[in-house]
Amino acid sequence: MTTTAIIVAAGRGIRAGGEIPKQWQQLGHCCVAAHAMQVFADHPGVARMILVVHPDDAESGSLPALPDAQIVPGGATRRASVLAGLRAAEPHGGKVLIHDAARPLLSAAIIDRVIAALDTHIGAAPAVPVTDTLWSGADGLVTGLQDRAGLFRAQTPQGFHLAPLLAAHQTVKGEATDDVAVARAAGLDVAIVAGDDTNIKITTPGDFARAERLMGQAMDVRCGNGYDVHRFGPGDYVWLCGVQVPHDRALQGHSDADVGMHAVTDAIYGALGMGDIGQHFPPSDPQWKGAASHIFLEHAVQLAADYGYRISNVDCTLVCEYPKIGPHQPAMKVSLAQIMGLSPDRISVKATTSERLGFTGRGEGIAAIATATLVKP
Numbered sequence: 001m002t003t004t005a006i007i008v009a010a011g012r013g014i015r016a017g018g019e020i021p022k023q024w025q026q027l028g029h030c031c032v033a034a035h036a037m038q039v040f041a042d043h044p045g046v047a048r049m050i051l052v053v054h055p056d057d058a059e060s061g062s063l064p065a066l067p068d069a070q071i072v073p074g075g076a077t078r079r080a081s082v083l084a085g086l087r088a089a090e091p092h093g094g095k096v097l098i099h100d101a102a103r104p105l106l107s108a109a110i111i112d113r114v115i116a117a118l119d120t121h122i123g124a125a126p127a128v129p130v131t132d133t134l135w136s137g138a139d140g141l142v143t144g145l146q147d148r149a150g151l152f153r154a155q156t157p158q159g160f161h162l163a164p165l166l167a168a169h170q171t172v173k174g175e176a177t178d179d180v181a182v183a184r185a186a187g188l189d190v191a192i193v194a195g196d197d198t199n200i201k202i203t204t205p206g207d208f209a210r211a212e213r214l215m216g217q218a219m220d221v222r223c224g225n226g227y228d229v230h231r232f233g234p235g236d237y238v239w240l241c242g243v244q245v246p247h248d249r250a251l252q253g254h255s256d257a258d259v260g261m262h263a264v265t266d267a268i269y270g271a272l273g274m275g276d277i278g279q280h281f282p283p284s285d286p287q288w289k290g291a292a293s294h295i296f297l298e299h300a301v302q303l304a305a306d307y308g309y310r311i312s313n314v315d316c317t318l319v320c321e322y323p324k325i326g327p328h329q330p331a332m333k334v335s336l337a338q339i340m341g342l343s344p345d346r347i348s349v350k351a352t353t354s355e356r357l358g359f360t361g362r363g364e365g366i367a368a369i370a371t372a373t374l375v376k377p
């Protein structure tokens, strides 16, 4: 039986604040909604996604980059938005998983549990038992205690067989904060499956930092370093970090001898634990003779992406007396950023002399050292 994920993202996020609704605000490397959508996109049990957005957001054409989904205009309340999503899903039949775009940290395991429970129930939803003592209060004073036995905090995705839930939404009157409430008002049974304390809903401004902390705990962060040296020979320019810098000599090498780009490339290979440029592009292979070094860097960046890593930042230091690097630093940052598909503010290019000491100090060549940080969310 086919399963459709309906992501409701038509709210205005008033309590969370910010210049744009919370689901479009940046969290780590993408917007809040994109995190949740990616989990559904990667789940083998989910056939398609329907994203319910506010008509203003859809019309402005300014939605951020998102995994592939059918876009549907939402309504004035969460319930109305869910109904719009259910109507769009109706032709597919089967099961639906209704999820808040504001819950970016759901796990594939929660989706598994909800889908599995739908084999034996019309509805199933994740929740976590209340573990704190519950008070009632008024005017800043505790006025009583509530029994927490049997109380749960409801989460999403809430899963249902589509036809009975759609019928419930069409017949049950009144507001409801979630689909379980609508289903139960229509007399449908809903199973509770284990939720996860990490599956928070971004509701208030402080929740962004909380989500980032939780993401950080789950992240695989890797660092790599790269070091390269090329000697000077005859010529009238050098390639450094993708920029042609006029000089009274050139750097010698099998490729274009862009020592900075080589160090950055090796830093990425190093973070991945996957060798170095020489291993991927052997100098003994004539096809790399005179090769532009962006080929090497693009390969390393692609390899990182293939293994699920995002490059968080790169820092490269060039060591030479001449040419003077300062005037070319901005162009070098932009050049590396373009090749790596990163924002220039994630790239640093610095330079130092070696106080006339050693081979760089004597002007015999240029050395470069680089660090790269890779992150797998």
Ligand SMILES: Nc1ccn([C@@H]2O[C@H](COP(=O)(O)OP(=O)(O)OP(=O)(O)O)[C@@H](O)[C@H]2O)c(=O)n1
Pocket (backbone or CB within 6 Å): 008, 009, 010, 011, 012, 013, 014, 015, 016, 023, 052, 074, 075, 076, 077, 078, 079, 081, 082, 099, 100, 101, 102, 103, 201, 202, 203
């Ligand atoms: N008319 C609405 C209202 C809410 N939602 C979605 O329902 C989810 C949970 O709602 P909530 O956290 O209350 O979001 P907002 O309504 O945006 O928040 P606020 O009440 O602070 O404005 C969110 O993903 C939100 O985008 C929706 O699709 N359509």
Ligand SMILES: C[C@](O)(CO)[C@H](O)COP(=O)(O)O
Pocket (backbone or CB within 6 Å): 078, 100, 153, 154, 155, 156, 177, 178, 179, 201, 203
């Ligand atoms: C559906 C929900 O996420 C369950 O916890 C929640 O009820 C929706 O958000 P709201 O803040 O209650 O509107």
